[in-house]
Each structure stands twice: as structure tokens, then as C-alpha cells.
Amino acid sequence: MAKGQGKVASSKSRIVAALPKACSDETAAVEFLEEQRWSETGPCCPHCGDTDVYQMRDRKTGQRNKRFLWRCKGCDKQYTVRVGTVYEDSPIPLRHWCYAFWAACASKKGVSAKQIQRQTGVTYKSALFLMHRIRWAMAEDWSGKPKLGGVVEADETFVGGKPRNKQAGKGPQKGWLKTRKTPVVSVVQRDGQIRSFVTADVTANNVGKILRENVRLDSHLMTDSSPIYRYTLGKPFARHGMTDHRHGEYAKPDGTHSNTVESAFALLKRGIYGTFHNVSRKHLHRYVAEFDFRWNRRGMDDGTRVASAIRNADGKRLRYREPAPKVA
Numbered sequence: 001m002a003k004g005q006g007k008v009a010s011s012k013s014r015i016v017a018a019l020p021k022a023c024s025d026e027t028a029a030v031e032f033l034e035e036q037r038w039s040e041t042g043p044c045c046p047h048c049g050d051t052d053v054y055q056m057r058d059r060k061t062g063q064r065n066k067r068f069l070w071r072c073k074g075c076d077k078q079y080t081v082r083v084g085t086v087y088e089d090s091p092i093p094l095r096h097w098c099y100a101f102w103a104a105c106a107s108k109k110g111v112s113a114k115q116i117q118r119q120t121g122v123t124y125k126s127a128l129f130l131m132h133r134i135r136w137a138m139a140e141d142w143s144g145k146p147k148l149g150g151v152v153e154a155d156e157t158f159v160g161g162k163p164r165n166k167q168a169g170k171g172p173q174k175g176w177l178k179t180r181k182t183p184v185v186s187v188v189q190r191d192g193q194i195r196s197f198v199t200a201d202v203t204a205n206n207v208g209k210i211l212r213e214n215v216r217l218d219s220h221l222m223t224d225s226s227p228i229y230r231y232t233l234g235k236p237f238a239r240h241g242m243t244d245h246r247h248g249e250y251a252k253p254d255g256t257h258s259n260t261v262e263s264a265f266a267l268l269k270r271g272i273y274g275t276f277h278n279v280s281r282k283h284l285h286r287y288v289a290e291f292d293f294r295w296n297r298r299g300m301d302d303g304t305r306v307a308s309a310i311r312n313a314d315g316k317r318l319r320y321r322e323p324a325p326k327v328a
């Protein structure tokens with residue numbers, strides 16, 4: 001389960017209630033981010049992790065320091081809530097970050113940089129930068145996490161490409177070859193989490209690696225009847241059910257289907273074509289991470305999802321030299 005899942009109802013509505021002010025007032029934004037970022041640990045030092053920290057105050061007025069500085073008694077360093085996050089070196093006011101976090105977490109199909117630009121008044125370039133960093137905050141690193149189990153659906157879809165070439169070819173493979181659509185492979189545990197990967201090509205090798213690293217062998221795998229699953233990838237699993245899409249079969253009476261992963265793909269595609277008006281192959285993994293993030297927190301209310309995204313932004317600064325997209 002993701003951090004912050006299963007919070008009590010009162011704190012949920014408190015977060016939603018605090019958002020409008022955090023999006024319009026810089027002090028409220030700082031306090032909001034501080035509260036969400038450190039909600040589980042209590043205020044702590046991003047340099048050394050010490051919780052023996054205090055807010056710095058103006059000597060004369062006793063008011064909070066104008067730069068919202070904290071000091072750590074452990075390492076004697078000063079810091080703000082920005083330090084060690086995706087917004088550390090951003091010149092964009094934190095109230096706009098709050099708005100962008102909110103918008104990205106609350107809208108099912110994502111929020112475009114254009115909308116962020118309109119709502120906050122930052123330039124389009126800044127809005128794009130902001131949203132990419134929020135996507136980076138949302139991105140999960142699945143390596144080392146427990147694998148999916150139970151009933152697990154696996155499938156691939158093809159996204160992107162120039163719309164004018166859409167009609168080219170028949171079937172996803174052909175269409176992709178002609179339009180340079182990019183394959184996305186997803187595995188989703190029924191009533192559980194989804195993990196999606198941008199891959200160079202849909203081969204038994206690439207998809208097999210994704211399955212091995214993310215799905216337990218004692219799972220009941222469900223796929224379509226494409227040859228890679230039928231002849232190779234389905235074999236090692238405890239059970240493997242297939243539906244034959246070419247013959248119009250989408251669900252079997254015994255519960256075999258891949259409708260869960262299909263509906264996740266439908267949402268991704270509506271976002272990519274409807275909200276973002278196409279996405280380059282280079283950036284696709286960021287959008288896929290954003291959609292996975294929301295899917296994996298679909299049971300949360302908007303406020304809890306925002307808090308979860310803000311906590312996910314913690315510690316990302318150090319790794320900001322973003323690793324290359326996972327291309328299996």
C-alpha cells in the first residue's frame with residue numbers, strides 16, 4: 001500500500017479545505033506543504049533526518065522568519081520545506097506548486113501545462129517544467145517492492161504517433177510500425193495496484209522481464225491470446241487464462257478477462273489524446289507514471305492523494321538527475 005493510504009476521514013476533509021488558501025497565499029502554501037510533507041515523521045531535517053528542529057523567528061517581532069527557514073539542532077544547518085524535494089531550486093512560488101499538485105491529483109485524465117499556465121499566470125515553459133517535476137514526484141520505483149499476486153492481468157497498448165497517420169495499417173502492431181506509436185505494457189492486480197512500463201518493443205523478452213520482476217509465479221495470470229503469452233510467457237505461472245480478442249471474446253464465464261487493464265489503458269489514452277494532445281516518446285514514461293499514481297490511489301479522496309504526492313516528492317531532489325525511462 002502507498003504511504004498515507006487509509007487515513008481517517010476528518011484529516012481528509014481538512015486537507016481539501018486547506019487547499020484553496022494554500023493555492024492563493026504563499027504563507028499558507030508553505031505551511032500546507034510543511035504539514036503534508038512531515039505529517040508522518042513530524043518536522044525533520046532534510047540534511048540529516050534529525051527531528052530536533054525549530055522554526056526560525058525574527059528577533060524583533062517574534063514572527064516567523066520571512067524566508068520560512070528552519071534550523072536543525074543536530075547538524076546546525078538551515079533549510080526550508082523546499083530542500084530535498086522536486087521543488088527545491090524552483091523559482092515558482094509554492095502556492096502555484098500547491099495548485100499544480102492539486103490539479104494533477106484531482107483530475108482523472110490529468111491536467112495540461114496550458115491549464116496550469118492559465119490558472120497561475122506562470123509562463124507555459126514554467127508550467128511544463130512544473131508538471132514534469134510533479135510527474136517525477138508521482139513516479140514510483142517498483143524495484144525491490146513486493147510483486148503483484150492473486151489474479152493479475154497483463155496487456156500492452158500503443159500510444160502516441162502522429163494523428164494524421166492513425167489510419168495506417170491494421171491492428172496495433174502494424175499501426176505502430178507505420179505511426180511510430182510507443183508500446184506501454186501494464187500489469188495490474190485485480191482490486192490492487194497497476195505498474196506500467198514504456199518499452200522499446202513488445203517481444204517475449206521485454207514483456208517477460210516485466211512479468212518476472214513484477215508478478216509472483218503463484219499468480220493467476222490473465223492475458224489476451226497473443227502468441228507471446230500463449231506460447232511463452234503464460235507458462236511459468238500457476239494458472240494462465242486467455243481471452244481471444246480476435247474472435248470477439250473479451251470475458252469468459254469463469255472470470256477470465258483483461259477488462260481491468262483495458263480500462264486503465266482507456267483512461268491513459270483519453271488523457272494523452274484529450275488532455276495532453278499527444279505526448280512524445282521521450283516523455284511518455286512521465287505521463288504513464290502519473291496515471292499509475294492516480295490509479296493506485298483511486299480509493300483516496302483528492303486531499304489524501306495530494307498529501308501522498310507531496311510526500312512522494314520528498315527525497316526526489318537528490319535523485320533529480322532522472323534515471324533514463326525504463327525501456328525493457
Ligand SMILES: [Zn+2]
Binds near residue numbers: 072
Ligand atoms: Zn540536520
